[in-house]
Amino acid sequence: MESTAPQLIHWTENGEPRSARWRSESGMPPPKRVVIADDTTNADTAYRLACEGTALLWRGDYQNAKQLLQALARRADHKGGGKQRKAKAAKTPATPTEAFHLHRQAQSQRGRTLAMLLILFDADYTIPLRRAPDVKVACNEAYGKGEQPFIASLRELLGLIGAHEWRRNGVMIPALGERIHPHYGVFSPVRGEYVALVNDTPLPPKTQLAFDIGVGTGVLSAVLAKRGVPRVVATDQDPRALSCAKENLALLGVNHQVELVKADLFPEGRAALVVCNPPWVPARPSSPIEYAVYDPDSAMLRGFLAGLKDHLLPGGEGWLILSDLAEHLGLRPRAQLLEWIANNGLRVIDRHDVRPVHGKATDATDPLHAARAAEVTSLWRLAISA
Structure with a gap:
């Protein structure tokens, strides 16, 4: 049986061995080597230690720690850029698939390096450093009620603070005319084009019941409810995700129309409309939080297509919202998707396409620019084959 005991991180300070609980939302194990760092620590030294896998437990001013993290990021980006230029000069240009894997590898290495700057939290989420902000609300939203002191990376804390601001301010959804408030660890609906597809596609006749598979923030359920699905x-x-959706649906005044169920894909029964927006890229997540973006071996996509026939009413439709980015990256050919659709007793009624409007689609410096520039997001209208 797998142990549920908390992981500990160990270090020596003032000649005495110490330890504390280790916390990492990315699933990173506690560093085995830890040194004390403070306002006198040189950025070049810190970067060298971080690259070697030695963590730095910060004991100086909090704002100086943020500046050091920025300095580490600049060094990581400069080194990575240099390596990429040398690689391009040394060999022929990478295929889109190779470019994708090299990009993810570089991002993973960058993340591990920047995660080596650590800070200590008290049990109530107070940070015992000079000029440290009050992060209790952000930590409670992400971690739940504090129980004991722990150590985490400063980079993770900044992610928590950023997520708290997203949650507080919300994301404007034109299709709703309202804001959706994403919680920490729940994919934010910043790609508004897929929401517009669900809002604009004609509903199947007499749709009294719809299933939303993988509710996330609740944005698609809210759109369907606002469109009049009872x-x-x-x-x-x-x-x-369930907690996030519950809060958003209540704020939007449609919680009486939407029932939330904890389930792997489908609830019981059949519906006239079944909507699913699975992760678009068939790759292995490097951390639990990436499961909203990466679908290993297209597992959720294949599961949706395999079960759809048994959960549609006669004349009903399944709406699959999917980007073709994976096709442009060479990760999943269009023929494979069409084969899965046909092999599961389904047929394509229609397809509605839209091009993305996010910044990366026009950023020529992005390593995946060619694939992103060609990307199309589609709503596939599926029905049971005759």
């Missing part, structure tokens, strides 16, 4: 059953496996 009842929506929305599922998710992630407690954070």
Whole structure:
């Protein structure tokens, strides 16, 4: 049986061995080597230690720690850029698939390096450093109630603070005319084009019940409810997503129309409309939080297509919202998707396409620019084959 005991991080300070609980939302194990760092620590020295896998437990001013992290990021980006230029000069240009894997490898290495700057938290989420901000609300939203002191990376804390601001301010959804408030660890609906597809596609006749598979923030359930679907059953496996959706649906005044169910893909029964927006890229996540973006071996996509026939009413439709980015990266050919659709007793009624409007689609410096520039997001209208 797998142990649930908390992981500990160990270090020596003032000649005495010490330890504390280790916390990492990315699933990174506690560093084995830890040194004390403070305002006198040189950025070049800190970067060298971080690259070697030695963590730096910060004991100086909090704002200086943020500046050091920025200095580490600049060094990581400069070194990475240099390596990429040398690689391009040394060999022929990478295929899109190679470019994708090299990019993810570089991002993973960068993340590990920057995660080596650590800070200590008290049990109530107070940070015992000079000029440290009050992060209790942000930590409670992400971690739950504090129980004991722990150590985490400063980079993770900044992510928590950023997520708190997203949650507080919300994301404007034109299709709703309202804001959606994403929680920490729940994918934010910043790609508004897929929401517009669900809002604009004609509903199947007499749709009294719809299923929303993988509810996330609740944005698609809210769109369906606002469009007049009397009842929506929305599922998710992630407690954070279910909590997030519950809050958003209540704020939007449609919680009486939407039932939230913790389930792997489908709820019980059949519906006239079944909507699913699975992660678009068939690759292995490097951390639990990436499961909203990466779908290993297209597992959720294949699961949706395999179960759809058994959860549609006669004449009903399945709406699959999917980007073709994976096709442009060479990770999943279009023929494979069409084969999965046909092999599961389904047919394509229609497809509605839209081009993305996010910044990366026009950023020529992005390593994946060619694929992103060609990307199309589609809503596939699927029905049971005759």
